Amino acid sequence: MKAVLLPREMNELWAMLADNPGAALMAGGTDLLVRLRKGLERFDTAICLERLPELQTIRVERGMLCIGACVTHRACLDSPLVREHAPILVRALAHLGGPQIRNMATLGGNICTASPAGDGLPPLYALEAEITLHSKDAERRLSLAEFILGPGRIALRPGEILAEVRIPLAEGFQVQHFEKVGRRNALAIAVVSLAALVRTGPRGIVQEARLALGSVGPTVVRPIEAEKALVGRKLSPSALTQAARLIREAVSPIDDIRATADYRRQVAGNLLLRLG
Numbered sequence: 237m238k239a240v241l242l243p244r245e246m247n248e249l250w251a252m253l254a255d256n257p258g259a260a261l262m263a264g265g266t267d268l269l270v271r272l273r274k275g276l277e278r279f280d281t282a283i284c285l286e287r288l289p290e291l292q293t294i295r296v297e298r299g300m301l302c303i304g305a306c307v308t309h310r311a312c313l314d315s316p317l318v319r320e321h322a323p324i325l326v327r328a329l330a331h332l333g334g335p336q337i338r339n340m341a342t343l344g345g346n347i348c349t350a351s352p353a354g355d356g357l358p359p360l361y362a363l364e365a366e367i368t369l370h371s372k373d374a375e376r377r378l379s380l381a382e383f384i385l386g387p388g389r390i391a392l393r394p395g396e397i398l399a400e401v402r403i404p405l406a407e408g409f410q411v412q413h414f415e416k417v418g419r420r421n422a423l424a425i426a427v428v429s430l431a432a433l434v435r436t437g438p439r440g441i442v443q444e445a446r447l448a449l450g451s452v453g454p455t456v457v458r459p460i461e462a463e464k465a466l467v468g469r470k471l472s473p474s475a476l477t478q479a480a481r482l483i484r485e486a487v488s489p490i491d492d493i494r495a496t497a498d499y500r501r502q503v504a505g506n507l508l509l510r511l512g
Contacts, residue, residue, distance in 0.1 A: 237342065238281060239280065239281045240283075241256070241259070241282070241284065242282075242502050243283065243285075244287050244288070244289055244448075246288065246290060248301075249285070249397070250371075250372040250395075252283050253372075254372075254395070256281045258281070259281040259282060259283045260277065260279040260282045261283055261285060261397060262282045262285065263285050263305065263344055264286070264340035264341045264345050264425055265282075265284075265340070266337050266340050266341040266345070266473040267341075267345065267351075268282075268345075270433055271382065283307050284432065285305070285344075285397065285461075286342075288306065290399070291397075291399060291400075292304045292307055293305050293307075294312075296317055296413060298416060299403065299405050300402045301321045301322055301402070301405060302402050302403075303343055303400065303403070304400055304401075305313045305342060305343065305344025305345075305398045305399055305400060305401065306342050306344060307344075308339060308343075309337075309338040309339075309343065309346075309356075310335075310339045312329055312340065315452060321403070321405050321406070322350075322363060322403055322406070324359045324362065324406075324412040324414050324431055325360065325363065325403075326411070327414040328356055328358065328359045328416075328429075328431065329353045331355055332346075332355040332499055341384060343356060343401055344401070344445060347360070347367065347384070347390075347398060347401070348390055348392070349388070350384045350385075350388050350389060350455075351387065351388070352387055352450060352452075352454060352455060353425050353450055353451045355416065355426060355429065355450070357380070357384070357450055357456050358414070358429050358431035358456050359414055359448070360380055360403070361456045362432065362446045362458075363403045363404070363446075364379070364446070365379075365380050365401055365402065365404075366379050366380065366400055366401075366402050366480050367379075367383050367398055367400065367402070368378060368400040368401075368402060369393075369397065369398055369399065370396065371393070371397075374501045375399075381455070381456075383458060384456075406433060408486060409433040409444075409502040410436050411434035411435075411436070411437045411471075411511060412432075413430070413432040413508055413510070413511060414429070414430070414431050414432075415430055415510060416428065416429035416450070418494075419430070424452055425493045425507075427494050427499070427503065428449065428450070428451050428489075428500050428503045429507075430448070430450075430451035430507040431446075431447070431448045431449075432445070432446070433445070434511065435453070441468060441469065441470060442467050442468065442469055442470070442471065443463075443467065444467065445467060446458075446463060447459055447462055447479075447483070449483065449490070449507075452488065452489040452504050454488075457488075459482060459483045459486035460486075461482045461485075462479040462483045462508070463479075465479045466479050470511055472512070475504060476508055476509050476511060476512050477509070479508055480487050480506065480508045480509055481505065483505045484501045484503050484505045487500070487501055489504070
């Protein structure tokens with residue numbers, strides 16, 4: 237890498253992007269710089285976004301929790317707004333890396349890395365988050381599922397940046413659960429992770445269930461049939477067991493150095509049973 241550019245306002249950023257079309261975009265750099273060191277990435281110029289104030293805000297606007305792409309995980313954990321409106325995201329980010337990583341890594345970077353094992357992604361899928369993309373002359377919004385195309389693949393166009401994550405306020409979910417299984421107790425890459433939002437009504441009957449699983453497919457998996465199977469029932473052992481079976485049918489894990497596909501499939505269903 238020959239140069240790191242540090243824009244301080246958006247017009248400066250657009251000019252740098254125009255002058256350096258092959259430049260890599262960098263926020264905290266906790267993943268990108270590791271990949272560069274290992275020879276998995278090649279670029280001459282990096283444009284660092286961390287000094288752009290527009291990308292570091294947290295606010296509630298028109299029924300949405302809006303988090304700038306360069307907000308760090310530590311800032312999310314410390315934010316009263318995030319803790320109030322997206323506690324499931326707080327639980328997930330608290331498991332991500334160690335203090336040094338959380339101090340540097342950003343929410344936008346976690347999304348753009350597009351790792352199936354990314355801890356922040358299942359909660360964002362369950363929260364039905366969308367993202368805002370900015371270019372010099374345009375803005376567009378996509379759901380997270382539309383933006384993440386596969387492992388390390390995102391729908392970012394040349395000249396665009398991920399500017400903001402927008403989360404509809406998820407009120408009334410009595411159950412907000414995140415759990416991951418890894419090969420060690422700390423600093424673990426998820427073998428399987430589950431984010432669950434469940435809203436119940438009178439007598440504990442499920443009115444809405446949102447489930448999202450990481451590390452069991454090329455992208456985060458929303459097992460829609462399992463979600464439907466819980467609606468209209470209590471979170472009883474029989475209901476959870478049926479939904480767990482549907483989860484195992486919905487996921488498509490692989491064998492890798494951390495776990496076999498069969499193990500991941502079994503654990504994916506077992507994690508749901510923890511809601512009982």
